[in-house]
Amino acid sequence: MQPLNQHRGGVIPLDRANVDTDQIIPKQFLKRTERTGFGQFLFYNWRFDTDGKPEPGFVLNREPYTGGSILLTRNNFGCGSSREHAPWALLDYGIRVVIAPSFADIFYNNCFKNGILPLILPEETVEHLFQRVDSDITQKLTVDLETCQIHDEQDFTASFEVEPYRRYCLLNGLDDIAITLQQEDRIRDYESRYPDYYLLTNPV
Amino acid sequence: MKPRTLFEKVWDRHVIHQEEGKPAILYIDLHLIHEVTSPQAFEGLRLEGRRVRRPDLTIATMDHNVPTTDRSLPITDSIAVKQMETLAENCREFGVRLYDLDHPQQGIVHVIGPELGLTLPGKTIVCGDSHTSTHGAFGCLAFGIGTSEVEHVLATQCLQQLKPKTMEVHINGALSPGVTAKDIILAIIAEIGTDGATGCVIEYTGEAIRNLSMEERMTVCNMSIEAGARAGMIAPDETTFSYLQGRPYAPEGDTLEKAKREWEQLHTDKGAVYDYRVELDASKIAPQVTWGTSPGMGVRVTDTVPDPATFSTPTEQQSVRRALDYMGLTPGTPITSIEVDRVFIGSCTNSRLEDLRAAARVVKNRQVSSRVQAMVVPGSQQVKEKAEQEGLDRIFTEAGFEWRESGCSMCLGMNPDTLDAKERCASTSNRNFEGRQGRGGRTHLVSPMMAAAAAIEGHFVDIRNWKYQD
Numbered sequence: 130m131q132p133l134n135q136h137r138g139g140v141i142p143l144d145r146a147n148v149d150t151d152q153i154i155p156k157q158f159l160k161r162t163e164r165t166g167f168g169q170f171l172f173y174n175w176r177f178d179t180d181g182k183p184e185p186g187f188v189l190n191r192e193p194y195t196g197g198s199i200l201l202t203r204n205n206f207g208c209g210s211s212r213e214h215a216p217w218a219l220l221d222y223g224i225r226v227v228i229a230p231s232f233a234d235i236f237y238n239n240c241f242k243n244g245i246l247p248l249i250l251p252e253e254t255v256e257h258l259f260q261r262v263d264s265d266i267t268q269k270l271t272v273d274l275e276t277c278q279i280h281d282e283q284d285f286t287a288s289f290e291v292e293p294y295r296r297y298c299l300l301n302g303l304d305d306i307a308i309t310l311q312q313e314d315r316i317r318d319y320e321s322r323y324p325d326y327y328l329l330t331n332p333v
Numbered sequence: 334m335k336p337r338t339l340f341e342k343v344w345d346r347h348v349i350h351q352e353e354g355k356p357a358i359l360y361i362d363l364h365l366i367h368e369v370t371s372p373q374a375f376e377g378l379r380l381e382g383r384r385v386r387r388p389d390l391t392i393a394t395m396d397h398n399v400p401t402t403d404r405s406l407p408i409t410d411s412i413a414v415k416q417m418e419t420l421a422e423n424c425r426e427f428g429v430r431l432y433d434l435d436h437p438q439q440g441i442v443h444v445i446g447p448e449l450g451l452t453l454p455g456k457t458i459v460c461g462d463s464h465t466s467t468h469g470a471f472g473c474l475a476f477g478i479g480t481s482e483v484e485h486v487l488a489t490q491c492l493q494q495l496k497p498k499t500m501e502v503h504i505n506g507a508l509s510p511g512v513t514a515k516d517i518i519l520a521i522i523a524e525i526g527t528d529g530a531t532g533c534v535i536e537y538t539g540e541a542i543r544n545l546s547m548e549e550r551m552t553v554c555n556m557s558i559e560a561g562a563r564a565g566m567i568a569p570d571e572t573t574f575s576y577l578q579g580r581p582y583a584p585e586g587d588t589l590e591k592a593k594r595e596w597e598q599l600h601t602d603k604g605a606v607y608d609y610r611v612e613l614d615a616s617k618i619a620p621q622v623t624w625g626t627s628p629g630m631g632v633r634v635t636d637t638v639p640d641p642a643t644f645s646t647p648t649e650q651q652s653v654r655r656a657l658d659y660m661g662l663t664p665g666t667p668i669t670s671i672e673v674d675r676v677f678i679g680s681c682t683n684s685r686l687e688d689l690r691a692a693a694r695v696v697k698n699r700q701v702s703s704r705v706q707a708m709v710v711p712g713s714q715q716v717k718e719k720a721e722q723e724g725l726d727r728i729f730t731e732a733g734f735e736w737r738e739s740g741c742s743m744c745l746g747m748n749p750d751t752l753d754a755k756e757r758c759a760s761t762s763n764r765n766f767e768g769r770q771g772r773g774g775r776t777h778l779v780s781p782m783m784a785a786a787a788a789i790e791g792h793f794v795d796i797r798n799w800k801y802q803d
């Protein structure tokens with residue numbers, strides 16, 4: 130996993146609440162068996178019309194947003210299906226930070242496993258950022274995960290919180306599996322006391 | 334000992350290690366996998382040279398993109414075929430049991446788990462699918478995970494988890510005739526919102542819950558995720574134990590007796606506290622119909638389509654306006670005057686035998702409206718077989734419904750079962766998101782009886798006034 134410590138990028142304002150993972154990556158693109166190549170399908174049904182032509186009104190088809198890497202959006206982002214294809218598509222498109230007042234659990238969790246920071250800011254701050262992008266579409270933000278601060282080139286600054294352990298893993302790009310495997314003795318000990326009524330031995 | 338909630342009891346029993354300020358490492362008793370969210374996980378194992386730690390506690394099925402038409406015909410979607418073949422190869426290589434397309438017990442992962450007796454009280458169960466919460470109906474801690482976590486469980490049989498909060502949803506009183514488990518959960522979501530239980534495990538309690546059958550409890554727990562919850566749980570009782578009798582993987586004889594003594598402890602102790610609590614009166618719940626593009630956008634069948642201006646915040650008003658525009662609905666329209674083009678009875682929410690029985694009672698000796706195309710997709714091959722033994726398939730087909738093979742089908746439309754743009758569907762599934770059932774398709778979530786009645790009349794009706802013809 131790619132570590133993330135400081136990130137500076139253009140802001141993409143997606144002014145919608147409850148954006149679900151079916152919108153982030155529609156189901157017709159879930160049939161790939163790889164982890165990459167999903168960026169071209171990000172927000173597909175909003176981004177392209179039924180003939181596959183770009184919808185000129187959608188934010189990802191407008192300059193300068195096409196080159197942005199920080200998605201700004203509303204509450205409960207990433208609700209619905211558990212598909213990790215959603216963060217894969219965001220990452221593959223080039224998005225490293227998503228800012229919202231709240232996120233759905235599974236999506237939030239999946240972001241950290243893929244080097245994306247889901248950044249929670251209070252509703253008023255998010256509203257304020259939307260207004261700033263509105264008046265300056267070239268708005269860039271710098272997110273510093275070391276200090277848990279976010280700021281722009283003028284006078285905006287805010288701090289945010291991330292669970293320390295998640296922050297640590299993201300800063301170092303750590304693989305959870307290796308961390309869990311360090312507990313091999315404990316896992317084996319648990320398995321030696323495993324209840325027989327949970328063993329799936331009956332059928333073929 | 335400090336009084337504990339049902340959730341805490343199951344959680345505590347599975348924590349194999351916990352360091353201050355870090356997620357707990359939780360042991361997983363049952364890992365269910367399917368073709369869509371597992372290929373990249375197996376690929377990850379291969380790249381790292383890892384094996385599946387407990388193939389004996391891992392079970393695979395194919396359900397998300399399988400065709401529901403005649404299985405003897407070749408499948409036309411070559412990418413779907415590749416995904417199914419990849420799962421079969423991965424299962425072979427790593428020694429995982431697979432219920433493939435031709436297996437007589439194939440079905441939707443959350444239907445076959447309980448049906449085969451894989452789902453047992455007190456287990457931790459995970460699957461790369463958010464509706465894993467279904468299994469919580471047995472007093473398990475069951476939740477959906479992403480593909481990185483699927484890989485993690487395959488490699489370690491454990492998962493790193495931060496401890497969720499708890500919420501009690503207490504339902505007093507008794508349901509009126511025609512009001513079902515689906516209406517309970519839709520009413521809860523409409524009440525607390527789609528993020529009302531974010532970060533929580535819900536425990537459903539109260540008289541109305543205790544009186545539900547196992548299949549109805551599964552419907553309630555299934556849609557916990559639509560309220561934002563990690564999982565939903567119901568304490569096991571006699572209803573649970575008698576459901577388990579004789580299921581293929583369930584323990585028997587002395588082992589079962591021993592297990593039961595453990596499982597009888599799985600209830601929230603007197604004096605234990607939840608982080609949040611919500612109370613609802615079952616007798617006040619009416620049949621529900623969603624009008625928008627989020628499961629929380631629902632009303633009683635006797636209501637009208639709401640006016641965006643009546644919502645409090647600008648963000649909400651904007652969401653409602655956008656939803657009504659997408660759904661092609663005007664504020665003030667009575668729900669019962671909304672006409673439907675399609676009816677889908679199926680999905681892991683409502684495709685079990687009792688669901689099909691309830692819908693068949695409504696349909697019996699009637700005809701599907703000429704403006705409606707209607708289909709029934711049983712949740713599993715076992716459900717299909719039992720329904721056919723009872724003659725339910727004939728009731729449906731004689732009325733003009735299509736009777737299909739099992740799978741997820743039009744719940745998410747990854748296979749050819751989809752809505753066309755602007756087609757309006759009464760669906761017993763769990764999500765009404767934009768494009769979920771097909772690009773531009775308009776989904777209204779309802780109970781199986783409400784869906785069946787809409788198929789007959791061509792528009793929504795209040796099922797409480799239905800005249801049964803048996």
Ligand code: SF4
Binds near residue numbers: 443745
């Ligand atoms: S029926 Fe629908 S919700 Fe259930 S597992 Fe299949 S796709 Fe997911």
